[in-house]
Amino acid sequence: MTVEQQLPPAFGAANLSNCEREQIHLAGSIQPYGALVVVREPDHVIIQESENAASFLGFRHRLGGLSLRTLGGSVAERLRDGVTVDVGSIPVATACTVGAMNTPYTALVHRSANGELVVEFERAVEMSDLSVDLERFVPEIVAAANLQSLCDEAAHIFRKLTGYDRVMVYRFDDEGHGEVFSETRKPDLEAFLGNRYPASDIPQIARRLYERSRVRLLADVNYRPAPLIPRLSPISGRDLDMSLCFLRSVSPIHIQYLKNMGVDATLVVSLMVSGKLWGLVSCHHYSPRFLNFEMRSVCELVAEVLATRIAALESFMRGQGELAARRLEQRG
Incomplete structure (x- = not known):
């Protein structure tokens, strides 16, 4: 058995013979109904982002190198004052706004296995009383x-x-x-x-x-995955561990399985x-x-x-x- 055969297949590189070992937590991309950024601490500068993050949050240019504060709204303040997360703990949800128009979002914040602070955004909606x-x-x-x-x-x-x-x-x-x-x-x-x-x-x-x-x-x-930019985490030099990311892309093998079922x-x-x-x-x-x-x-x-x-x-x-x-x- 070669070294390549022994190594678990990367996300998207598996086939039916080795899909049980596919590294599905290292997807390197998200489903585009939200956006993801990784921020450096303590200055909360964005060092990694999903390809769609700027457009999803209402900006024309890439967000990398910007601090959350420069995005406007309350997001920087909410992360600084109201969110404490430990490695491996479940994401913490916080309501926030982003941009000059104070567009409302729900931010889900967690710390990955390698210590990166991950922030995922989805659009806030008016909820009925459940x-x-x-x-x-x-x-x-x-x-x-x-x-x-x-x-x-x-x-x-x-x-x-x-x-x-x-x-x-x-x-x-x-x-x-x-x-x-x-x-x-x-x-x-x-x-x-x-x-x-x-x-x-x-x-x-x-x-x-x-x-x-x-x-x-x-x-x-049929979603088009939004890849992370850069692909490797600038903090760890490795693929971002996306185990706790609610936006994490789904294995292509599972996608095909569902498509076959209609x-x-x-x-x-x-x-x-x-x-x-x-x-x-x-x-x-x-x-x-x-x-x-x-x-x-x-x-x-x-x-x-x-x-x-x-x-x-x-x-x-x-x-x-x-x-x-x-x-x-x-x-x-």
Whole structure:
């Protein structure tokens, strides 16, 4: 085996024989429904940017070499006064404005594995009040009496919240193989309920990223990636670790897989039960679909409630099984 064969394939260079080792966290580009900059500290000078960052934020020229303060608005002040992030911690969201017109954005800030301060922007939108829906949905989850009814209810809740054409609750077994455990869909769509998939369908690298970044959005399978400029981080001299970037580009192999299914957009929400990836809420749409930060946060909250209820029901079932076993032993 040559050195090239032993090395994990770079992002976009994998094929079906080695895709399980593709370095999907080193994508080097983003989905263009937002913008990304890496800033130097402590002066907050931009040293790396997505190709679309200037146009997305309303500027005519590249942003590299500019400080956040020169961008105008409140973004520099918000980062200086209100955001503290540690390496590997989940991104911190802050509302800010950029430019002379004080255009509103949501900024998601995190520190990468190599220490870079990464700021991702998406356009702020006016949100409807979701508290009424949450007040109704959470008790429905908590009241579910068994695992099947719980996951069926959860699939319906996620579809009501997000509007996706298909929502599936996908459960992993002890060996990592997956099953579509619950599903709700538009009536004209083929049913996937009960379908089983080998563990190799979701590589270990992807599973680890699902554990770290709990909500993953692909807004349009036909997007044109916006590459990072420069490609290598000026701080580390290596590819930027994009594990926690919500805009991170999606593997071309996965893109093709979705296209073969006729799927145009996806949302995947992790179900972490007792510290392990129990399964996924997987949503498919058959036209492009974007979900803003606030709605993604609601989905993450509902998933946490769902995971807590799954843990409680599984614990109860284990307890019942142990009780039944003891009774049988006593009768013997």
